Amino acid sequence: MTTWTTVLLACAxxxxxxxxxxxxxxxxxxxERRSRVIALLPVALLAxxxxxxxxxxxxxxxxxxxxxxxxxxxxxxxxxxANFLVVVAGAALTAGxxxxxxxx
Amino acid sequence: xxxxxxxxxxxxxxxxxxxxxxxxxxTGAYGISFGALSVASGLSVWQTQALSLLLxxxxxxxxxxxxxxxxxxxxxxxxxxxxLGVRNGLYALQTSRFLGVTGVxxxxxxxxxxxxxxxxxxAQPERxxxxxxxxxxxxxxxxxWNVMTLVGALVGxxxxxPRTYGxxxxxxxxxxxxxxxxxxxxxAAATAVLAVFVALVTSPLLPPGVPVILAALAxxxxxxxxxGRHEAPPTSRAGELPGADPVP
Numbered sequence: 149m150t151t152w153t154t155v156l157l158a159c160a161x162x163x164x165x166x167x168x169x170x171x172x173x174x175x176x177x178x179x180e181r182r183s184r185v186i187a188l189l190p191v192a193l194l195a196x197x198x199x200x201x202x203x204x205x206x207x208x209x210x211x212x213x214x215x216x217x218x219x220x221x222x223x224x225x226x227x228x229x230a231n232f233l234v235v236v237a238g239a240a241l242t243a244g245x246x247x248x249x250x251x252x
Numbered sequence: 253x254x255x256x257x258x259x260x261x262x263x264x265x266x267x268x269x270x271x272x273x274x275x276x277x278x279t280g281a282y283g284i285s286f287g288a289l290s291v292a293s294g295l296s297v298w299q300t301q302a303l304s305l306l307l308x309x310x311x312x313x314x315x316x317x318x319x320x321x322x323x324x325x326x327x328x329x330x331x332x333x334x335x336l337g338v339r340n341g342l343y344a345l346q347t348s349r350f351l352g353v354t355g356v357x358x359x360x361x362x363x364x365x366x367x368x369x370x371x372x373x374x375a376q377p378e379r380x381x382x383x384x385x386x387x388x389x390x391x392x393x394x395x396x397w398n399v400m401t402l403v404g405a406l407v408g409x410x411x412x413x414p415r416t417y418g419x420x421x422x423x424x425x426x427x428x429x430x431x432x433x434x435x436x437x438x439x440a441a442a443t444a445v446l447a448v449f450v451a452l453v454t455s456p457l458l459p460p461g462v463p464v465i466l467a468a469l470a471x472x473x474x475x476x477x478x479x480g481r482h483e484a485p486p487t488s489r490a491g492e493l494p495g496a497d498p499v500p
Contacts, residue, residue, distance in 0.1 A: 149326030155299050157326070158316050159306035161334040167362040169344020170353070177342060185475030186338060188443045189468060190311065193336050194431035195447035196467025197318055201424035204322070204455045204463075218421035219428060226432045236285045239425030243418025 214252025218243040260380045268372075268381045272388035275368050279500055280396015286313055287404020289423050292414030293321025297405045304401040308394060309366055310500045311336045311430050318423050319461045328461025335468055343370035350374075350382040364390025366500040393500050439474055446470035 149157075177183060202219045205211035218239040225235045246252050260268075283304060290300035295317055303313045312333040319329040344365045350373065353361045364387075373386030414420055435441055447467035454463040 151295060151299055151320065151326070154320065154326035154329050155295070155302050155316065156306075157330045158312065158333040159302065161330060162307045162309055162312055162337040162340070163363065165334065165337045165341040166344055166365045167359070169341040169365065170348045170358055170362055172345075174345045177345065181476055184439070185472050186342060188439060188471035188475045189338060190336055191431065191434050191440045191443045192447040192468045192471040193315070193332060193464060194311070194427050194434070195444035195470070196451040196464040197315060197332070197427040198424050198431060199448045199451035199467070200322055200455060200460070200464055201318055201420075201427060203452070204460075206323075208456045208458070208460065210452065210456065214418065215421040215424060218418060219424050222425035222428050226429060232282050232426075232429050233285060235429045236282075236422045236425045240418040240422035243421030244416060245418075247415065247418065 214243040214246040217246055217252065260378060260384070264378070264381060265384065268376060268385045269388060272372055272385055273392050275372055275389050276392020276396050279368055279393045280400050282310070283397040283400030284404035284407070285422065285426060286310065286317075286397075287401040287406075288408035288414075288419060289314070289321075289404075289426065290317040290401075291405045291408040292419040293317040293423075295320070297402070297409060300405040301398070301402055304398045307333070307337075308363060308397070308500060309337050309340055310397075314423065314426050314430070315464075318427065319464065321420065321423065322460050324461025324464075325459065328459075328465060332461065332464050335465070339367075340365050343367070346370060347373055347386055350379055351386060352383075361386075361390075364394055366390065366393065368393050368500055397500055443470045443474045446473060 177186060198219070202215050203210050203212065205213070221242040222235050222239040225238050230238070243252070286304065287300055290303065290313075291297060295303075300317075303316060307313050307316070315332045315336050316329045319332050320326070324332075344362060347361070347365055347370055351361055369386045369390035372389040373382045376382040376385045408414065408419065411417060431444065435444060447470035450467045450470060451463045454466050458466075
């Protein structure tokens with residue numbers, strides 16, 4: 149699949165989901181368990197993404213490098229209730245500096 | 253027998269407008285981080301801009317470029333992005349109740365049905381304010397997010413190797429910042445821990461992108477358990493909107 153195909157398919161699927169909410173009856177997503185799973189879905193995916201982006205290296209091996217240190221800084225900033233941009237920039241700066249001094 | 257709701261006072265109208273525009277400005281600014289990360293992941297400026305214009309949902313957009321940047325397949329990128337976008341469909345179920353839109357307006361409303369427009373809309377007590385809040389917030393975020401995406405993509409393109417500036421590490425920080433406000437209940441924390449475990453165990457064994465999709469099963473496992481005693485009280489912290497995310 150080319151990058152353009154991926155981009156456009158993701159866009160089409162995202163729009164279809166948004167539009168579906170205006171077209172389908174609300175009863176489709178009612179029910180305690182179903183709504184709990186749906187509410188937890190972003191949590192699971194985001195936690196998975198954080199993991200893969202932080203400690204998974206080439207070929208799927210687990211590595212601790214500048215990215216892990218950057219995430220630690222990001223979590224620290226989140227605990228301090230820092231703004232989204234500050235968190236992202238702080239992580240990038242950490243990884244960039246560590247690499248500049250030759251680590252990770 | 254559709255009776256138009258009573259008009260909104262000038263004061264309330266100004267208040268809703270101010271809220272919508274401040275949310276739009278704050279959220280739109282984060283588009284710069286998406287633009288920079290996207291080109292750092294190997295997407296072109298046009299592909300990056302297409303995601304902000306057409307997909308227009310921050311978490312899903314970060315997922316597409318994150319999975320592709322980590323070497324994942326297109327299928328994995330689309331699947332992860334789509335699973336993250338399910339919540340927009342749920343928002344639409346709520347917003348359709350007060351928007352009363354049909355035809356072209358419904359098609360337009362669907363595109364701007366995101367965390368922020370929904371949150372500002374449902375937070376208003378009166379029907380006209382709900383509508384103004386939804387539309388103004390959605391349009392303000394759309395414009396800000398797209399303009400700043402372009403700025404970020406052009407800057408990211410200009411600075412060369414993204415690894416030098418740690419931009420690859422910034423993706424994890426972006427996902428962590430999106431995850432953070434959702435970790436308020438025991439169930440959410442349990443889901444996150446299980447998802448991390450699944451991703452760690454399966455990453456060495458499976459192609460890139462697949463572990464994240466398997467991590468989604470954590471939501472099913474925790475969500476289908478009986479009980480739900482660990483739910484946090486439904487009240488959110490003061491000043492925060494329900495379901496509000498740092499990006500659209």
